[in-house]
Every structure is written in C-alpha cells, then in structure tokens.
Amino acid sequence: MGLRKYLEILKIFIKTQLAWRGDSVIQILFSLTRILFASLLWGTIFAGRDEVAGFTLSSMMSYYIISSFLTQLDMSSKVSMEISQRIRNGTFSKYMVLPVNIQGYFVAMEMGMVLFHLIIYFITSVIWVFIFRIRFVFAPDPAIVAGIGILILLGLFFMAQLNYYLGLLTLKYEEIGLFLMIKDNLVAFVTGSIIPLTLLPEHFLWIMKAFPFYYVTYLPSMLLIGRLKGELGMGLLVLFCWCVVLQAIIHVTWQNYRIKYDGVGI
Incomplete structure (x- = not known):
C-alpha cells in the first residue's frame, strides 16, 4: 500500500509533463545548443590532431552527447x-499533512519527470548523432552495464537529496537563491558537464574522486564510451x-x- 502511494505521485507528474510540453521543447533546443557549441569548439581544437588527452573527435563528441543526456535527466533543481517557494509563501503545510514521507514525495515527483523525459531525450540524442554525422562511440563492457545503470540511478538520487536539502534550508535562511546559484555553477563544472575532467590536472582528479560529483555524470559517461572500467566498483561505493551521509x-x-x-508565509 505504501509503495502504491508513491507510484500514484509518479503517474501524476508524468501527466503533468504532458500539460507543459513547451518546457520539454525548450530543453531539447538547449541540448542542441550545447552539442552544436561542443561540435564547433572541439572541431577547432582537433584540427590537425588525431587525439587530445586520449580522446578522438568521435569519442569526445560521444562523451558530450552522453553527458548532456545524463545532465538533462537530472530534474532535481525543480x-x-x-x-x-512553498515555504516562503506559507503553503508548504500541504506536504506536511499528506500521508506520505515528504522527501519520498519529492523523489517520486522527480522520478515521474525523469521517466517522461527519458524517451524524449534518448530519441533527441540519436537524432543529433545523425544531424551532426557523429561516429558515435558506445563501448561499455556488457558485464558492467547493470553497474552503470545503478551508478546513474544513485547519481540521480544523490542530486535529488542535495536539492531537497538545499530546499529545506529555506526554513532557516528564507532566501536560498545564492546557495542555488553556487550549486548550479559548481555542479556544472565538477560533474564534467562542461569539459571532461580528465583534461584537468591529475592532482585535481584525485581530489574529485573523494566527492560524489565525479560519479554523477563524468564516470558514467566515460564508462559508456568504454573508458575507466576499473573505477566502477569504487564509484558505486563512494556514491x-x-x-547515506547526506x-x-x-x-x-x-x-x-x-x-x-x-505556515503563514512571509
């Protein structure tokens, strides 16, 4: 019975996405912009070169498509x-009286949004591969595909936890816009969404491996293009x-x- 409640919440938010199709179109166009920018940038960098930091142009673009796909699946900023917003306008009480765990409600909410966009973003990514004529590199070891899937799910759950925690800080600080701005810019960099982390100094990489963000987008993307296979086990453990800590x-x-x-607003 308890699980059924969260499944109903999940279904509701899948239907909600159907009512706000314009948001999906904008996000798809944003992904096109990112891939187009990456294509122009790395096309220039690779001019006259076969490899950069162990990447070929095809593997670099494949990395960007996969990392862009995973980044867009993370809906937890909402x-x-x-x-x-609910705490500030005094309507957060509605979640406190629901017969479900509040955090569980928001996790189910994100799952509903993710499931809706999963197919759309997958199809979109495939279309971009053909539009840009990319020789897509996808070479995960079949034996670790399940592990990659678990790593991706853990990454999505961690980001949901992080954003839920930041939302709760409104109970004390009232305005968390600065926290969210810092989080958005920092996460975009340390997850490898902007540039592959392997291009950064080696000592920086060793530090990053102690933190969860390394394993949210960067490691799954690298594993899916057939690299860093030996880091999957450690990634699952660290994440x-x-x-648990968060x-x-x-x-x-x-x-x-x-x-x-x-519960009376501010």
Whole structure:
C-alpha cells in the first residue's frame, strides 16, 4: 500500500509533463545548443590532431552527447525551487499533512519527470548523432552495464537529496537563491558537464574522486564510451556512502528546522 502511494505521485507528474510540453521543447533546443557549441569548439581544437588527452573527435563528441543526456535527466533543481517557494509563501503545510514521507514525495515527483523525459531525450540524442554525422562511440563492457545503470540511478538520487536539502534550508535562511546559484555553477563544472575532467590536472582528479560529483555524470559517461572500467566498483561505493551521509544530514536538518515553520508565509 505504501509503495502504491508513491507510484500514484509518479503517474501524476508524468501527466503533468504532458500539460507543459513547451518546457520539454525548450530543453531539447538547449541540448542542441550545447552539442552544436561542443561540435564547433572541439572541431577547432582537433584540427590537425588525431587525439587530445586520449580522446578522438568521435569519442569526445560521444562523451558530450552522453553527458548532456545524463545532465538533462537530472530534474532535481525543480525540487529545491518548489520547496523554497512553498515555504516562503506559507503553503508548504500541504506536504506536511499528506500521508506520505515528504522527501519520498519529492523523489517520486522527480522520478515521474525523469521517466517522461527519458524517451524524449534518448530519441533527441540519436537524432543529433545523425544531424551532426557523429561516429558515435558506445563501448561499455556488457558485464558492467547493470553497474552503470545503478551508478546513474544513485547519481540521480544523490542530486535529488542535495536539492531537497538545499530546499529545506529555506526554513532557516528564507532566501536560498545564492546557495542555488553556487550549486548550479559548481555542479556544472565538477560533474564534467562542461569539459571532461580528465583534461584537468591529475592532482585535481584525485581530489574529485573523494566527492560524489565525479560519479554523477563524468564516470558514467566515460564508462559508456568504454573508458575507466576499473573505477566502477569504487564509484558505486563512494556514491552510496555519500547518499547515506547526506540522508543523515537531511534527517538532522529537518528535525532541527521544521519547528521554525509557521505556515503563514512571509
């Protein structure tokens, strides 16, 4: 019975996406812009070169298509904005009286949005491969495909946790716009969405491996083009541990800050 509640929430948000099709079109066009920019940039960098940092032009563009696909699947930024807006206008109470766990509600909400966009973004990515005539590189070891899938799911869950936590900070700070701006810009860089992290200094990479963002977009993308196979096990372990730690932080934050909410707006 408990699981059925969250499945209903998931279904509701799949239907909600159908009502806001314009957002999907804009996001698809944004992905085109990113891939077009990457094609022009790396086409210039690779002029007269066969490889850059172990990448061929085909593998670099394949990386960008996959990382762009994974980046767009992360809808969790809407979670922090929704929570922040509801707390500030005094309507967060509606979630507190629902017969479901509040965090579970927002995780189910994101899952509904992700499932709707999954097929659309996959089809879009395939179309971009043909439009730009990219020799797509996709070479994961069949034995670790399941592991890659789990890593991607853990990454999406971690980002949902992170944005849920940032949303809860509104209970104390009222305005979290600065936190969200820092998070968005930092995450775009440290997840490898802007440039592959392998192009950065080696000591920086070693530091990044201790943090979860390395495993959210960069490592799955590299694994799917057949690279860094030996890092999957460590990636699963590190990301799982960070999910556990962040969940504990969320629990403490909620217990300490929920009493500050009066439900009457500001």
